[in-house]
Amino acid sequence: SATLTLIPATLIPGDGIGPEITAATVEVLAALGAPFQWETQVAGLAGVTACGDPLPPACIESIRKNKLALKGPLETPSGGGYRSSNVRLREEFKLYANLRPAKTIVPGGRFDNIDLVMVRENNEGLYMGYEHYIPIDGDPHAVGMSTGINTRQGCRRIVRFAFDYAVKQGRKKVTVVHKANIMKALTGIFLETAREIYAAEYKDKIIMDEIIVDACAMKLVMNPWQFDVLVTTNLFGDILSDQMAGLVGGLGMTPGANIGEDAAIFEAVHGSAPDIAGKGIANPTALLMAAGMMLDYVKRKDLGDRLRQAIDDVLNKDQVRTGDLGGSATTDQYAKALVAKIRG
Ligand code: NAD
Numbered sequence: 001s002a003t004l005t006l007i008p009a010t011l012i013p014g015d016g017i018g019p020e021i022t023a024a025t026v027e028v029l030a031a032l033g034a035p036f037q038w039e040t041q042v043a044g045l046a047g048v049t050a051c052g053d054p055l056p057p058a059c060i061e062s063i064r065k066n067k068l069a070l071k072g073p074l075e076t077p078s079g080g081g082y083r084s085s086n087v088r089l090r091e092e093f094k095l096y097a098n099l100r101p102a103k104t105i106v107p108g109g110r111f112d113n114i115d116l117v118m119v120r121e122n123n124e125g126l127y128m129g130y131e132h133y134i135p136i137d138g139d140p141h142a143v144g145m146s147t148g149i150n151t152r153q154g155c156r157r158i159v160r161f162a163f164d165y166a167v168k169q170g171r172k173k174v175t176v177v178h179k180a181n182i183m184k185a186l187t188g189i190f191l192e193t194a195r196e197i198y199a200a201e202y203k204d205k206i207i208m209d210e211i212i213v214d215a216c217a218m219k220l221v222m223n224p225w226q227f228d229v230l231v232t233t234n235l236f237g238d239i240l241s242d243q244m245a246g247l248v249g250g251l252g253m254t255p256g257a258n259i260g261e262d263a264a265i266f267e268a269v270h271g272s273a274p275d276i277a278g279k280g281i282a283n284p285t286a287l288l289m290a291a292g293m294m295l296d297y298v299k300r301k302d303l304g305d306r307l308r309q310a311i312d313d314v315l316n317k318d319q320v321r322t323g324d325l326g327g328s329a330t331t332d333q334y335a336k337a338l339v340a341k342i343r344g
Contacts, residue, residue, distance in 0.1 A: 006037040010062040014072025015045040016272025017282035022072045024284040024335035031339040043085045044074030055085045069265045073272040095260035097161045098122040102244035111247045117229045119162040120237025124154045127234040148186045155193035162231035163202045173207040177232035252283030252324045255290035266290040280330045283322040310341040
């Protein structure tokens with residue numbers, strides 16, 4: 001029998017529905033024999049509650065050591081309060097590529113046979129939080145300002161990542177999404193860099209096309225099948241990837257991988273879903289699919305494929321589904337169905 005070498009990985013259950021979907025995911029991964037040795041850490045609101053810090057040093061150190069993490073959603077207060085722990089993690093570990101596949105698992109929705117991948121730049125753009133207010137006439141917040149920054153180096157890195165990924169996955173086309181007509185500097189250098197890298201390194205390997213972000217949003221709804229892999233700057237990627245999640249049955253279905261030089265962190269695209277937290281009804285599929293990407297990443301695509309097949313079978317053949325998919329299964333019933341399917 002093969003000796004199983006365990007891979008240490010940080011597990012952050014997160015906030016809201018996070019602990020529920022993480023427990024379900026860990027249970028399914030155990031049934032699968034996934035080779036992860038979990039080190040549980042807190043962050044987000046759970047971090048504030050446990051030790052007064054939304055990103056405790058112990059959590060950062062654990063990820064630094066393991067270079068690998070599975071993370072539940074972390075709550076970020078809007079407006080005031082603390083800065084997003086998600087954004088801080090992306091900065092801390094230079095997780096420059098946010099890979100978000102949107103693939104139809106459950107057919108019969110508004111759109112069928114969707115198979116798209118968003119490659120979102122994750123460290124630059126309008127997400128950097130270089131923000132300030134200008135006071136006028138006694139109103140301290142009379143003007144709000146945000147500075148977006150894209151670097152040539154950052155553009156090269158993400159564009160190469162997208163082209164490499166697309167070529168390796170046998171994809172046909174990479175669409176560069178921009179707003180270079182208006183934000184000529186910020187997204188102009190992104191488009192320019194994509195054209196240069198494509199011409200120099202990829203023109204014989206794959207097709208590239210270009211689209212302005214607003215037209216892209218419209219076309220994603222009119223005819224999403226015309227797209228394949230999309231690559232864009234941080235904020236556009238944030239918005240369009242949620243739109244793409246909508247094409248495949250909502251946020252409960254779409255995983256995301258944050259990949260960088262110093263670590264890789266896998267998560268669901270959705271947030272902590274405070275409206276359904278604690279009820280045991282959340283859909284853990286997105287986090288399970290993220291765990292599938294994590295298995296692929298550690299070169300256990302065999303296990304990733306088995307996991308994806310079990311999800312497909314349980315949702316479609318057995319029709320065990322959570323409420324967001326029109327079913328009545330609880331998170332736990334769905335997880336148990338997956339475990340039974342995997343154990344055969
Ligand atoms: P959300 O994704 O948490 O919820 C949006 C809607 O989708 C809600 O109706 C929710 O019930 C539903 N939903 C989301 N995931 C679901 C699932 N797995 N199963 C069933 N239904 C699901 O978005 P929000 O309400 O805008 O954000 C809530 C919090 O999450 C905020 O504090 C936000 O900052 C945070 N957030 C975190 C991440 C992350 O950790 N990566 C991502 C997005 C939002």
